[in-house]
Amino acid sequence: MESGMLLPDLDGEDGAEFWAGAARGELLVQACGHCGAWRFPPRPMCPVCRSLEIRWEQASGRATVWSYVVAHPPLLPAYAALAPYNVIVVALDEDPNIRMIGNLLAAPDGALNGLDPASIRIGEPVRVVFQTVDDVTLPRWVRA
Amino acid sequence: MAIVGIGQTAFGKGLPDSELSLACQAISLALDDAGVAPEEVDGLASFTMEPNREVDVARNVGLGDITFFSQVGYGGGAGCGVVLQAAMAIATGQCRVAVAWRARKRASKASRPWAQVPQRLADHWQWSRPFGLLRPVDEVAMLTRRYMHEFGATRDHLANVALAFRKHANRNPNATMHDKAMTRDEYMAARWISEPLCLFDNCLETDGALAVVLVAAERAVDLPQKPVLVHAGAQGLPRQHQTMINYFNDDPLLGPSWAAAKQLWRDADFTPEDVKVAQIYDAFSPLVPLSLEGYGFCERGEGAAFTEDGALEWPDGRLPTNTAGGGMSEAYVHGFNLVLEGVRQMRGTSTSQVEGADICIVTSGEGVPTSALLLRS
Numbered sequence: 001m002e003s004g005m006l007l008p009d010l011d012g013e014d015g016a017e018f019w020a021g022a023a024r025g026e027l028l029v030q031a032c033g034h035c036g037a038w039r040f041p042p043r044p045m046c047p048v049c050r051s052l053e054i055r056w057e058q059a060s061g062r063a064t065v066w067s068y069v070v071a072h073p074p075l076l077p078a079y080a081a082l083a084p085y086n087v088i089v090v091a092l093d094e095d096p097n098i099r100m101i102g103n104l105l106a107a108p109d110g111a112l113n114g115l116d117p118a119s120i121r122i123g124e125p126v127r128v129v130f131q132t133v134d135d136v137t138l139p140r141w142v143r144a
Numbered sequence: 145m146a147i148v149g150i151g152q153t154a155f156g157k158g159l160p161d162s163e164l165s166l167a168c169q170a171i172s173l174a175l176d177d178a179g180v181a182p183e184e185v186d187g188l189a190s191f192t193m194e195p196n197r198e199v200d201v202a203r204n205v206g207l208g209d210i211t212f213f214s215q216v217g218y219g220g221g222a223g224c225g226v227v228l229q230a231a232m233a234i235a236t237g238q239c240r241v242a243v244a245w246r247a248r249k250r251a252s253k254a255s256r257p258w259a260q261v262p263q264r265l266a267d268h269w270q271w272s273r274p275f276g277l278l279r280p281v282d283e284v285a286m287l288t289r290r291y292m293h294e295f296g297a298t299r300d301h302l303a304n305v306a307l308a309f310r311k312h313a314n315r316n317p318n319a320t321m322h323d324k325a326m327t328r329d330e331y332m333a334a335r336w337i338s339e340p341l342c343l344f345d346n347c348l349e350t351d352g353a354l355a356v357v358l359v360a361a362e363r364a365v366d367l368p369q370k371p372v373l374v375h376a377g378a379q380g381l382p383r384q385h386q387t388m389i390n391y392f393n394d395d396p397l398l399g400p401s402w403a404a405a406k407q408l409w410r411d412a413d414f415t416p417e418d419v420k421v422a423q424i425y426d427a428f429s430p431l432v433p434l435s436l437e438g439y440g441f442c443e444r445g446e447g448a449a450f451t452e453d454g455a456l457e458w459p460d461g462r463l464p465t466n467t468a469g470g471g472m473s474e475a476y477v478h479g480f481n482l483v484l485e486g487v488r489q490m491r492g493t494s495t496s497q498v499e500g501a502d503i504c505i506v507t508s509g510e511g512v513p514t515s516a517l518l519l520r521s
Contacts, residue, residue: 005274006263006265006274006278007264007274008265009270012270041392066391067286067293069282069339070338072338072339076278079276082276084339087277087282089286089391099391101272101277102275117339122289122290133274140275
């Protein structure tokens with residue numbers, strides 16, 4: 001990969017729909033086609049009703065910060081070059097038990113290390129943005 | 145079932161011996177300690193991440209016909225489960241003399257799977273690693289920050305853990321950090337690895353191997369060492385758990401310890417209040433307060449406060465913990481060294497022996513599908 005970043009397999013069995021949605025600027029959550037329960041990460045069977053039916057629903061992209069870290073070396077070279085940078089876990093507004101991992105940026109086109117990590121607060125509202133790395137579109141987050 | 149022999153190699157970095165040689169040395173020492181001949185061994189148990197196959201170990205050490213062999217998964221969560229598998233195999237008659245072991249070299253690629261991930265991720269790592277959450281320390285730091293937020297834990301609490309284990313290592317000539325004292329100021333000044341965790345919140349990286357020998361309790365009385373009984377054991381893989389990036393269930397801070405603890409204490413003849421010494425898996429310092437909560441040594445959210453006033457320190461703390469130095473200051477061999485220190489405490493031969501302790505809890509990794517043992521003298 002050009003970027004040297006670790007990136008998803010866009011054709012993976014469980015993740016392809018999610019990453020295709022991200023490429024369209026949509027934050028998709030897997031829902032059970034039978035009982036409607038949301039689940040993340042995506043997987044074949046609904047743990048509530050054991051249905052294999054799947055549908056994908058677009059989330060609002062509104063969330064709050066659930067936790068965060070600030071990574072320092074030793075790291076893989078592509079990441080070390082940007083360190084220290086933050087990684088956050090967000091809880092989606094629609095269902096706070098649906099949590100996703102991402103990064104908090106100063107602006108939608110901001111760099112991974114562009115935000116002062118000391119300013120991050122658990123519980124602060126954020127909204128999704130999309131950034132392209134090589135041929136992958138990653139959901140990241142800015143302050144709402 | 146009883147543990148009747150223990151053996152370990154030297155700990156170090158860049159040891160010249162191969163992992164197979166280290167495993168065979170540790171097993172050989174454990175058999176000699178037990179007074180058991182190699183050809184009597186008919187059961188083997190280890191980690192799925194163990195680099196050495198049963199066939200190679202058996203051919204080198206000269207073991208007999210092996211009628212039970214088993215491996216337990218999930219890295220640092222496996223250690224107590226490995227001993228438990230061996231004990232269960234004896235209890236069910238699948239073997240009579242079982243060896244459980246772990247050998248590891250830090251330079252080995254098999255030892256550090258996160259350092260060799262493919263660049264295209266199709267498994268669950270695709271949800272974390274693209275965003276730079278790369279290492280186990282990052283994954284645990286995320287839970288630690290949340291734990292601090294919910295329950296008021298501080299870096300001082302994490303320092304209590306690191307400093308207690310370092311003090312114990314300073315008393316253990318076999319510990320990697322035997323000669324290196326540490327102060328609270330040094331802890332606080334250490335470089336960050338993944339905030340809120342600093343260098344000294346991390347375990348060591350160690351080359352070495354350790355082994356234990358188990359037989360039925362009736363057989364143990366004929367052997368030279370004081371038998372150490374496996375009083376209870378348990379594994380734990382809680383509902384909707386997803387290994388170290390366990391951020392996706394309803395309550396991520398209720399880790400695998402909670403599930404293992406229910407089973408562990410169910411059949412035990414005593415309660416956490418009766419336990420006077422503990423060996424708690426410590427790949428990262430915050431796993432210690434989380435485990436203390438899970439195994440019932442304090443209420444939920446009180447694990448950090450439990451570490452105050454030297455509670456984890458020999459000799460006067462309310463629960464001297466990791467009395468050989470643990471993964472953070474003795475050696476990190478996927479937590480298997482904690483099993484051997486538990487045995488030494490029950491034999492009365494620890495370098496930080498807890499007076500009158502006749503029960504020791506040993507735990508494996510919190511944050512992954514885990515396991516635990518209650519040992520008694």
